Amino acid sequence: MIRLKLPFPPSVNHYWRHVGPRVLVSKKGRQYRADVSSLLHRKQIQTLEGDLIVDIRLTPPDRRRRDVDNSLKALLDSMQFGGVYHDDSQIVRLTVEKVAADPDAPRADVVVQHVPASIGEAGFRICLRCDVAFDSGGPGNRICPTCTLVNNSLPAVKPMERGRKFRNGEPLV
Template sequence: MLKLNLPYPPSINHYWRHVGQRVLISKKGREYRAEVSSYLNRKRVEPLVGPLSVDIELHMPDRRRRDIDNVLKAMLDALQWGGAFLDDNQVMRLAIEKVVSENKSKPKRRTKDEIAAGVEKPKPLQGEAIVWIAEVQTENLAAADRICLRCQKSFASLGPANRICDGCNEDNREISPNAEPTWSGKRHNGKAL
């Protein structure tokens, strides 16, 4: 299994450019492919052969609203181009999760004293994509190894709906049945939708 920490991919809206009658990969798209390729070369990744399972955890660079499906094409193409696998049609199972940053504020500006003291300029938040790629057996695809959504470890799954390992399930059973879920999404009359 491969675990890769990739930079946040460009949106599909910025990945393609129309030049006359042709559709080409944009400058941002080419730079992203080159960055992923050099990362894979530094890690000496050999191309995986056979059917694959890909789990992606997207850490958003800021709190703007974003569609997570807009980054899949750029990321899978860059992984293929960089040599993580031979072709993206090898992907039999694909899971993606969005993680929104809790940091709501912009980086604070330096004071004159900090500039004089040589304090570096704060870097803007940059998102990242953590990718797990694992080979799967096609004859036993329903009971394939999956990545636990809670602890991020591989485990023998009982089927597509089983996404949490036994250890994390035990932790879930210990939680009180009367506990209120912490849902930060949409609400209607105070109740989570």
């Protein structure tokens, strides 16, 4: 298992540049790739073989709206360029989570590991809530037993209706 703290990736909108009929990786994209490659080289990361699971937690630099999928291309290609794996086609399970913005430390926390069990079978998973490894009952079970107990002990929350306007919890007429 490899745990990495990488710089926050550029959006795919800033990763590519059109130069005439060609599409190239932009200067910002090349710089990001070089930064990630340098960091991985200093950590002496060994290239992983076979099917992989990648869990990503994105901490953006500000509260602007961002699509999580716009950050994936630069991040996954940079990890491939840096030698974490041979090709991003090795990734068979990808989990992405965007958390609250942190202007002081925008980053991408990444965990890369081998697939311990076939997709659809019980096996080893990383808890989405506490990042602890646990033995899962199947692909739909991504919360460890401890966090499940905590979740079940929380009071029930009444979901708000979408499309209606509310003020102080009361619907406006």
